[in-house]
Amino acid sequence: MSWSREQEELFRRVYDEVFPIIVRVTARITSSWEAAEEVCHEALIRYYHRLDQIPDQAQAKYWLIRVSKNLALNYIKRKKRERKAYERVLREPQREQVSGETLSIREESLKEVKDALEQIPEKYRTVLVMKEYGGMSYKEIGDILGLSEGNVKVRAFRGREKLLELLKDGGFDGN
Amino acid sequence: MEIKPELISSLVDGEVPSPWNEKLLARVLADPKARSIYESYMKARSIMAADDEQLSARIADRKEAFYGSLVKSIESSELSRGRPASAGISRLWSGVLRIPVPAAIAATFVIFFGVIGLVGDPTAQQPATMAAQSQPPALVQTGSAVSNPAVQTLYSTQLEGLQITADQEALLRRLLSADESRQRQTGPGIDVTVNLADVDQLLQLLQGASQIREITIDIPASAAAFEIFGEPALSRAGGSE
Numbered sequence: 001m002s003w004s005r006e007q008e009e010l011f012r013r014v015y016d017e018v019f020p021i022i023v024r025v026t027a028r029i030t031s032s033w034e035a036a037e038e039v040c041h042e043a044l045i046r047y048y049h050r051l052d053q054i055p056d057q058a059q060a061k062y063w064l065i066r067v068s069k070n071l072a073l074n075y076i077k078r079k080k081r082e083r084k085a086y087e088r089v090l091r092e093p094q095r096e097q098v099s100g101e102t103l104s105i106r107e108e109s110l111k112e113v114k115d116a117l118e119q120i121p122e123k124y125r126t127v128l129v130m131k132e133y134g135g136m137s138y139k140e141i142g143d144i145l146g147l148s149e150g151n152v153k154v155r156a157f158r159g160r161e162k163l164l165e166l167l168k169d170g171g172f173d174g175n
Numbered sequence: 176m177e178i179k180p181e182l183i184s185s186l187v188d189g190e191v192p193s194p195w196n197e198k199l200l201a202r203v204l205a206d207p208k209a210r211s212i213y214e215s216y217m218k219a220r221s222i223m224a225a226d227d228e229q230l231s232a233r234i235a236d237r238k239e240a241f242y243g244s245l246v247k248s249i250e251s252s253e254l255s256r257g258r259p260a261s262a263g264i265s266r267l268w269s270g271v272l273r274i275p276v277p278a279a280i281a282a283t284f285v286i287f288f289g290v291i292g293l294v295g296d297p298t299a300q301q302p303a304t305m306a307a308q309s310q311p312p313a314l315v316q317t318g319s320a321v322s323n324p325a326v327q328t329l330y331s332t333q334l335e336g337l338q339i340t341a342d343q344e345a346l347l348r349r350l351l352s353a354d355e356s357r358q359r360q361t362g363p364g365i366d367v368t369v370n371l372a373d374v375d376q377l378l379q380l381l382q383g384a385s386q387i388r389e390i391t392i393d394i395p396a397s398a399a400a401f402e403i404f405g406e407p408a409l410s411r412a413g414g415s416e
Contacts, residue, residue, distance in 0.1 A: 015242060020234050027230060037237070041245060048249050110226045113219070131188055132223045133230075138190050157184035164215055 007051045014060045015044065021061075022068040024133040029072035029126070030079075031118055039075055043068035065134070066144050069126060116166035124159030131156050178202060178209040187216040 003011070022043060027036035047054065047064055054060045117125055130141045138152040145152070178199075185191050186199055203209040274282070 012242075015245075019238060019241070020231075023234055024227065024230055033233065037241065040241075041248070044245055045248060045252070110222065110229075113222050113226060132220065133227055138188070153185055153190065154181065156188060157181045160184050160187075160216055160219065161180070164219055167219065 003048075003051065010055070010057065010060075011048060011051065014047070014057055014064070017057070018061050018064045019044075021134045021136075022065055025065065025129050026068050026072040028117060028129040028133050029069065030075050031114055035075055036072070039068055039071040042071055062140075062144050065130075065136075069130075069144070073122065073126070112167055113163075116163050119166055120159055120162045124155050124162055127152055127155040128159035128163065178206060180212050183209060183213050184216060187213065187220060 019040065022040050023036050026039045027033055030036055030039065043064055046067060047060060050063075054063055117129070120128065126145065127141055130136050130144070131138075134141075136144075138149045138156070141147070142149050142152045147155070182191070182199065183203060186196060186203065189196075191199055203213045
C-alpha cells in the first residue's frame with residue numbers, strides 16, 4: 001500500500017472509533033445493514049483518499065459522520081424514487097404487512113420503532129438517530145450538521161415527539 | 176410552573192448539566208403530567224436501545240472482516256492507480272464517475288447494434304478485420320495514431336496522441352478487435368487513459384471492448400453542470416461527484 005505507516009495507523013484508529021458510529025447511524029437511516037455497510041465502505045474509501053487533507057482524528061470523525069450521513073440520505077432518496085417507479089409500473093402496494101403472529105412482542109416493538117423512524121421527517125430523524133444511536137452530544141451533532149446547539153435540541157425534541165406520536169398510532173403504550 | 180416537554184427531552188438526552196439535572200428530575204417526577212411525558216420518552220428510548228443491542232453484536236462480528244475488505248479495496252484501487260499506462264497522459268476530465276459492469280455491458284450492446292445500424296451490413300467489414308488480424312504488424316503504434324485498417328474507421332481519430340508501450344499496444348489491439356474469441360483470451364486488463372473529445376467517442380471505444388471491466392471518466396472541475404441521464408441505480412458518484 002502506498003500510504004505511510006503514520007497514515008495507516010491513523011486510518012485504523014479513525015476506523016476503530018468511527019465505524020461503530022457511522023454504521024449505526026447509516027443502518028438507522030437506510031433501515032438496512034447491507035446498505036449501511038455499502039455507505040460506510042464508500043465513506044471510508046473517500047476518507048482514505050483525503051488522508052493528507054484530514055490529518056486530525058477528531059476532524060476525520062466529524063467528516064466521516066457527515067459524509068456517511070449524506071450518502072445514507074442519498075441512498076434512501078434513490079430507493080424511494082425506484083420504489084415509486086416500480087409502483088407506477090407494477091402497481092404494487094407500498095409496504096408488505098407482516099402478521100403480528102409472526103413476531104414476538106419485542107420484535108414487534110422494534111419493528112414499530114424502525115417503521116416510525118422511517119416516517120419521521122429527515123431533519124428530525126437525522127438528529128434523533130445521531131443522538132440515540134451515535135451517542136453524540138447536541139454540540140457534536142450541531143458541529144457535524146452545521147446547526148446551533150439550540151436547533152439540535154429543538155429537532156431532537158420534535159423528532160422524539162413525532163416518534164411517540166407514530167408509535168401511539170401503532171398501538172404503542174408509552175407508559 | 177409547568178415544565179416544558181422540550182426541557183424534559185433535553186433531560187432524557189443527558190443534556191441538562193449538573194446540578195440542574197438532579198433538581199429538574201426531582202421536579203419532573205413530582206409532577207404527574209411531566210412524569211408521564213418523561214416516562215414515555217424513556218420508554219421509547221429503551222426500545223431504541225434494545226434494538227441497538229442487536230446492532231452492537233453485529234458490529235462486533237463484522238468489524239474486522241469489514242476492515243479487511245476495506246483494505247483490500249484500497250489496495251486494488253492503489254494498484255490500478257499505479258499502473259504505468261496511466262502515467263504521463265493528460266486527462267480531459269478531473270472528476271470520477273464509475274460505470275458498473277452491467278451498465279458498461281448494456282452500453283456496449285446498445286452501441287454495437289446502433290453502430291451496426293448506422294454503418295450497414297457488419298459482414299462487409301469482416302474480411303478487413305480478419306486481414307488485419309492475420310497481419311499483426313498492420314496495427315502500428317506510430318506515436319500519434321493506431322492504424323489498424325479495420326479499427327481505423329471507428330477509432331483512428333480518438334486514439335491520436337495515445338502513448339502506449341508495445342505490450343499495451345498489442346493488448347489494446349486485441350481489445351479493439353472484432354474477434355470475440357481472441358478478446359476472451361486476454362489476461363487481466365491494462366489501465367489505458369484515452370484523451371477522448373466527446374462521449375460518442377467513448378461509446379465507440381466501448382463498442383469494440385467487451386473486456387473493459389470498469390470505466391473511469393475524469394470530468395474537469397470547470398464542468399460544473401454535470402447531469403446523469405438514465406437509470407440512477409446503474410451509476411454511482413465518485414469522490415468528486
